[in-house]
Amino acid sequence: MAASTAPVRRAPVGKRLGMAILPVYTGFVVLYLFLPILVMAVFGFNDIQGRFNFTWQGFTLEHWANLFNRYPALNQSLLNSLTVAVISTLVATTFGTLIGLALTRYEFRGRGPLNLLIFLPIATPEIVLGASLLAMFVSIGWARDITTITIAHIMFNISFVVVTVRARIAGFDRALEDAAMDLGADEWTTFRKITFPLIFPGILAAALLAFALSIDDFVITQFTAGQTITFPLWVYGASRIGVPPQVNVMGTLIFLIALVGIGLWILLQRRELSAAPTSMER
Amino acid sequence: MTTHRTRTTFAILGLCLALILASCGIEPEDSPGSTSSVDPGDSGATDSAAPSQAAVGGGEPEDVLNFANWPLYIDEDDDGNRPTIDQFEEATGVDVTYTESIEDNNSFFGTIQPALAAGDDTGYDIIVMTDWMIGNMARLGYLEPLNVERDVPNFLENADAVYLDRSYDPGNIYSVPWQSGITGIGYNPELVDEEITSLAQLFDPELIEKYCGQIGMFIEMRDAMSLAMLYNGVTPSEATMEDAEAAQQTLLDQAPCVRDYYGNEYAQGLADGSLAITMAWSGDVFQLQLDNPDLQFVVPDEGGILWTDNMAIPKGAAHPNAALAMMDYVYDPEVAAQITEWVNYITPVPGAQEIILQHVADAEAEDDAETADYLRAVAESPLVFPTADMLDRLFSYKVLDEEEERAWNELFDEVVAG
């Protein structure tokens, strides 16, 4: 490897400064990304007197203490959100994984239109997705409630699952399957013992993505909810009156849980990597 | 992808499209009001005085009651319980499901309309709608008629006479009032160094120049248009199409200085100092005054709006007797007082004021100065118990038919969407 001999050499100080710009910039961006989170977390400890939570009035832990007592409607909305998220994740992940398997491992006609069908929901603005569902439900007289929310969430999640799973399945080494079958395993056993465990991380990632998208969905839910309230809808309604600190606490909690989850995931990955080599080694 | 396959695909899709387009339509099934024609000259009253069906009720309350209301519209304690609901449950044995699912009259109506059109149970036994929506729903046949004399005697006994015959529901065939409120002007004397007494100080572009960017208006079409009409010297309930267009022009002239068109969030604007002068509701300002006593609410000289939110029973409700029992229950002056002490809007039961003053005396006897002061503020506030002078200057919304509503919406949409 030849050392680079560029005709113009920058002065060391300037170069070091130049090198530092990008990381510093990254630091600022990360700070900017986290600012609202910080604000949200801090104001979960605000000791408010009246209804409004935007001037600091003192520190208190009471909102953490009576997190689930104060607003029964808030609890119900969380329950609704979780219910919808769990069901839509399970269904969408199943449907999407099947489609992903079909797309990457089988030959069939209609590939083009299918790809379009999968891609379009991702490319359509949420408001159009939600509004069109509303229009259809109204047209056929289907009252909107938690069922219609779940239907909508399954719909948009399928596409995301397919895209996520496909990447993982495509990178999967078919030679392993062939090897298994050469050794006498039938298709189902091969799938169960070889294929599925190896593509499982991709499926899991897709499921997590679907879950996150469903829990936080606002626009599509607002159109298909009728009077059912999910957590984002409750926060939105409350924001017009005065967001109670319990919302901040819950947001902080969700964030922390996700943080812990990610931490565990990283730890697991490290362990998986340092354990016996998988198909990633060629 | 071969062109042959593309063409086939599109051909099939096109065929499906044509078939579905041809058969699609949003048809309401046969409901009493779906074919009703609109009387162009009928601006104040509902279609017919006497309902074609017999009133609901007259039986024992069922086991369950589904009550839909606006947020913060019934008393609540610090643990999230609702004393009035709990007491009602204890007194009658009815299990109440109280949901604050009404954020907007039209939005809510949009969600229950499919059931009403199909003649199904909406899932609610009591809904609380603003007066004009009651008028609309009654005209469409979507409300159950009531026999107030038989089933809600407390109303006849305790309600103020003015509620016994409102223009949107003469004879109280379909509804009884829940709470009323005043739409007027709220302002922050720290930012406004003069006294606000006239709508001109809210609408006149020259006068609002110095507060440009700190003016608040409602996104509620009827509130905003009616106030503009009052500024133009028009009585809202008698407004013509020309008056509406003039009102729109007033609003458009005002718009450059308006910070935003709010639902309930204007209260936060007043509280945090981003709004100097704004349209406001009496109950909200009263509550803001608890934190900041300097904030003012005024019924302008030209007039303000007195609106009433009413309890009604949607058609096909499963538990009408329980609903009527609840309606009767809240007209007991003690209960009315309890609700008003928390909600701070205008109760239809004038007797509540005396009871609140009694509570003041009780609190003082127990050396609870904080509660006593608060309750006294409630009992003596003209925002909760308006004076006759104020009531003289208060007007009602116009009850619009469909044509008018669409036209007014169009006019107002232009104002709200820049």
Place this chain on the structure above:
Amino acid sequence: MPSWLRRHRGLVPYLFLVPGGLWLIAFFVIPLITVASVALQEGSLGTGYRLTFNFGIFPDAIARWDTQLLRSLQFGLIVTVLAMLIGYPMAYTIAFRGGRYKNILLLLVIMPFFTSFIIRTISWKFILADQGFVLGTLKDIGIVEPGFRLIATPVAVIAGITYNFLPFVVLPLYVALERIEPRLIEAANDLYASRFQAFIRVTLPLSISGVFAASLLSFIPAVGDYLNAELLGSRNETMIGNVIQRLYLVNNDYPQASALSLILMLGILVSVFVYRRVLRGQELTV
């Protein structure tokens, strides 16, 4: 595997496709067709709607709401450019300088988005408040004049939307940049290209696919967004999403709202196709 399935092996992929495919057709395609149908209907919620093939509604709607449509496209464009300007250096740093911390940095970018979208936007409303801790302090010091405000201005809305879609920009850019062989850049340096030249002529073109994906993933949702405009903007920032939402959920004016939804989709599709053309053109020149 059951014998009948083994015999009809060719059917297996279709079987896999059926559940998801049918769901998408039933709840994505058909609703879109319904929107087209409802747009052509007339009537009201009380008296019912009839399919009258009212094609006139499209030019009417465009004429009435042209300001909002243009504004949405405009905002979408600004947001995309901003997000690209902010996100590209970010993605570059993570891809080329990240080293062992790559994954952690990526996670740092994504993590804020584990909180509710609404809560984040409301927090911004609070941060940017007239007398909030940012502006209030600046006003007290005197850097900013007392009447200045950010909320209810286009700045707040654009800032809010950009913030919300930043990870959607950073991630695809990172993926594209990460695939670039560092040796290519070394080769460029060996051939006397400065760092800047190497970037412009090697790195950037090689990351175009990421740029394309990133711009789509921010432009499309940005154009249709309405929450930021509602919470952070005034009437002068009303976007077409706000109009559609109001017409659907407040006015219950389904035909006009449906027509606008279709127009919005069309506007986006056209923009995407034009953009794709432009990028392809760029790729061909060296």
